[in-house]
Amino acid sequence: MDDDDYWNTSETKAHAFSFDDDVLTPQEILAIGQKPSGQKEDSVFSSSAISTSRALLPLNSLVSPKVLDLILLAQSGKDPTKDTKTDTEQTVAVTLKRLVLGRNCSLHIHRSLKSKTELLDGAIAIGDGNAILTVVLFLIQTLNKKLVYELLSSRHTALNHYISFLHNEGKVTELTDLLTMLGRSQEAAIYQFHHYVKTQGNNIDSLLRKLANLLANHLNQPGADTHQGKMVADYVKLLEWQKFANKSELFNKSALHCLAYCCAQHWSETAGNMMSPMTVCQRQQIPPLQYDWVVLNVHAKSNKWDIVETLFTKKDWLGRTTVSSHIPIETLLARLCELQASKQLLATCVNKIASAEDRLRLAQMYKIHPVVIETLAKQKDRIALTNYKMTLNPQSEVYILAENTLRDNSIKWKN
Structure with missing residues (x-):
């Protein structure tokens, strides 16, 4: 039989090596290094002995780690063709741990709604x-988005x-x-209000238009919060006054800032004039205390103490000086x-305290x-x-006053 006939026989083909497919089946992997039962011990000079000596070498020097994994998988009895988790997959707990520690992690491995919900609840x-x-x-x-909003609700x-x-990012x-x-449209309107005030700058006309629309479409609607509507309406009045005043330093300032101006x-302006302090007070409904x-x-810092005294002290019908202020006396x-008011003004205020103990305490304090x-x-x-x-x-004036008081025989001292 010539060489070609030898390699083409069915018996030879059955024992020949195949180079077309180098992927081993699980059974073939398990068969590696196994000796058939009943095989006799070979001599040291036989070819089987050489194979046995090779088998004594470390397995990882003969096969790659990937093949080793396949061997272990085959020995476990699991089917290697089935999908398994890769090393890069992380559980919800591991992902949350990495988030809290500030380490890099990919959230996209959590694909199912169940996994994402668990991730949210865990955070x-x-x-x-930050993790939340x-x-x-x-x-x-x-x-x-609708599904996310339902989860957040x-x-x-x-x-x-x-x-x-x-809110912080300005994503109104x-x-x-x-x-x-979520059924919180009134709250949404207030966030819009704050955003408009923050972003419009000194463009009063634009701000007035936006706030007018906000009032008409949201805050003045039936069922709306009347307090919030009044707050925005009062602010619109203030903007209108600022537009009339036409002073850049007053744009977007508070009502109290405008009153101080x-x-x-314009202290001498009479009530009814738009720049009068009383007009601003009435228009913006500023409380008497404020x-x-x-x-x-304002007047004390400008050393206009005559105005201060006129405002806070009054003469009664007997000619006595009384203190008139909505500010608590202390x-x-x-x-x-x-x-740094004068001692005379301080004395006038202290003298009007009804309680002798409080009057004495405050007089000594100041x-x-x-x-x-x-x-x-x-x-x-x-x-x-x-x-x-x-x-x-x-020999000071008050020392002499005290000495003369002590000598006053009209006083019936108790001690």
């Missing part, structure tokens, strides 16, 4: 704001983080859509002292000596007045 349970927001943004990217912590994010359209879908620049506080600070005294002396004399406390006189500068 909420941990309480890490990262997961929410991932859901927005990979799911229908029952998870208030995640919802609040997302609302804060949209997305924020409005979210709140409207009018007190300093009006008194602004007037006090607060008024503290501020007058900070603004070193209003005549009031202290007068109060101790009314209490007929000679010892206390004598001790107080020793704290005064000798």
